Amino acid sequence: MRILLASVLAVSALLAGCTTPGDLKSGKATISASSSKAPKQYALCVMPKWQDARSGATMTETASGYRLIVATDSTAEELLEVNRASNGSTVALYQRLSWAPGYGRSAIEKAVRDCL
Template sequence: MRFLMAGLGLVLLAGCVTTADLEGNKPSISVVSKRDPKQYAMCVFPKWQAARTDSFMVETTNGYRLWVANSGLADELLDVTKTPNGSLIELKQRMSWSPGLGRDAIEKSVRDCL
């Protein structure tokens, strides 16, 4: 029983990971788009939802933030930040080298919507 409780505690701690954990990662994609943040986010988000139902989007003070979570862990983080001529697009990934579920579609949509 103690092992079960200890294991459950570790699982709960792992579930506390947020998008903040990916903010320090180097972007796997960092580009500038002529589209404004809303246009870009509204292009990408439906494609993310089609690829992964666990996709989320929020409006920020200077753009939009999209992320994909899996079992409480953020796997993909896309920041769309307003610039004077459009948007700065930065995709940060937990394990960019790993072929995760829907990862190709996630990356393709980031590029296709530029």
């Protein structure tokens, strides 16, 4: 039983290691939607809400829109990609361990939905 518990703890520790935005994108988006807002307008709606929920939120402009990231130390926790579309924007939220509750996670998801 101790060996099994030690194995589970070791695997958990490995999974909790460094996560990059690219790692988050390799999984399925937690929220995938579209908005009639332009990428900048949508990102500027979400960003202050994310900063209220998690002070580590950052926003950068990309070639096709904006990228918002919440990170702690060297681990990306939340990634929102907002890209230009013909009728506004496409939005994709990626989360590390999306099944696990996290500090500010419900506020992060709510902001993504409320700004659509």
